[in-house]
Amino acid sequence: SIQAVASPFRSYLIDLHEKYQSLTDGAVADYIPELALATPEWFGICAITSKGQEFEVGDCDKLFTIQSISKAFVYGLALEDCGREYVNSKVSVEPTGEAFNSIVLDEKTNRPYNPMVNAGAIATTDLIRGNSATERLKRVLEMFRCYTGRELDLNVPVFLSEKATGNRNRAIAYLMLNFGMISDRIEETLDLYFQQCSIMVNARDLGMMAATLANGGVNPVTQERALDERYVQDVISVMLTCGMYDYSGEWIYKVGMPAKSGVGGGITALVPGKLGIGTFSPPLDAKGNSVRGIKVCEDLARDFGLHLFNVA
Ligand code: GLN
Numbered sequence: 001s002i003q004a005v006a007s008p009f010r011s012y013l014i015d016l017h018e019k020y021q022s023l024t025d026g027a028v029a030d031y032i033p034e035l036a037l038a039t040p041e042w043f044g045i046c047a048i049t050s051k052g053q054e055f056e057v058g059d060c061d062k063l064f065t066i067q068s069i070s071k072a073f074v075y076g077l078a079l080e081d082c083g084r085e086y087v088n089s090k091v092s093v094e095p096t097g098e099a100f101n102s103i104v105l106d107e108k109t110n111r112p113y114n115p116m117v118n119a120g121a122i123a124t125t126d127l128i129r130g131n132s133a134t135e136r137l138k139r140v141l142e143m144f145r146c147y148t149g150r151e152l153d154l155n156v157p158v159f160l161s162e163k164a165t166g167n168r169n170r171a172i173a174y175l176m177l178n179f180g181m182i183s184d185r186i187e188e189t190l191d192l193y194f195q196q197c198s199i200m201v202n203a204r205d206l207g208m209m210a211a212t213l214a215n216g217g218v219n220p221v222t223q224e225r226a227l228d229e230r231y232v233q234d235v236i237s238v239m240l241t242c243g244m245y246d247y248s249g250e251w252i253y254k255v256g257m258p259a260k261s262g263v264g265g266g267i268t269a270l271v272p273g274k275l276g277i278g279t280f281s282p283p284l285d286a287k288g289n290s291v292r293g294i295k296v297c298e299d300l301a302r303d304f305g306l307h308l309f310n311v312a
Pocket of ligand 1: 066067068069100101118162169194197261262263264288
């Protein structure tokens with residue numbers, strides 16, 4: 001396999017992994033007991049070119065829950081299901097500068113600010129089509145299969161725990177129902193939202209998902225289309241402006257890559273047309289982003305000139 005082949009880029013990634021393995025800042029998410037079980041030392045880096053060449057180092061097989069990273073991809077499915085105009089009427093694309101779980105809607109239109117905060121993500125999930133809860137979940141899992149090239153499973157204890165403790169998300173959903181922004185199948189939509197957050201992925205999956213977006217929506221290994229070409233730009237745009245919670249502005253400034261993070265410790269980041277990156281390291285900073293994941297992307301951007309606005 002490609003990993004066995006000595007390459008300067010792989011050597012670089014090995015050094016990068018070693019450099020940040022010793023960084024012990026941050027804390028593993030513990031808002032539900034299942035996430036607190038994560039080991040702080042777990043650390044994987046995977047980079048996949050938009051042509052499908054794969055490089056990986058560390059814990060790239062270790063499964064964890066995708067959490068908020070799902071939001072970007074489910075947004076793409078909602079665009080396919082309902083079209084841009086309708087989706088935009090229900091969810092704006094404006095960064096908030098607020099925490100991901102803030103209970104705030106746009107005052108004029110009552111829309112949630114963007115699909116990457118919980119409010120916008122729940123409104124997005126509400127738009128996923130299907131005749132039953134089971135069918136809607138099947139469609140979401142099928143979409144992720146196209147992105148990753150393999151069947152994914154739910155972490156059922158995480159799902160049940162999110163559901164049992166998710167009253168803040170429930171409150172956000174009811175506020176949106178009050179304004180007529182989502183349908184009244186509230187518990188079904190919240191279940192689907194908690195389920196999409198509980199999908200288990202590894203760093204390689206996140207690299208492949210990013211590489212698929214970087215490749216215009218087609219998985220570069222399986223050649224299967226995961227997202228209609230006309231919506232790839234929409235998904236990547238909201239990742240760039242809103243993907244790293246209330247760190248998004250600083251992230252664009254320093255790293256300059258569309259990306260999405262999750263409290264499970266994952267980050268998926270891409271260089272459009274070129275590269276997908278997946279990182280996994282559970283300790284998070286105060287804003288909920290993986291500490292080592294941010295460092296890895298900062299170094300990659302700097303050392304290879306991958307910042308989107310790099311003109312050197
Ligand atoms: N399931 C989490 C929530 O809805 C997702 C949080 C995240 O990754 N930021 O609160």
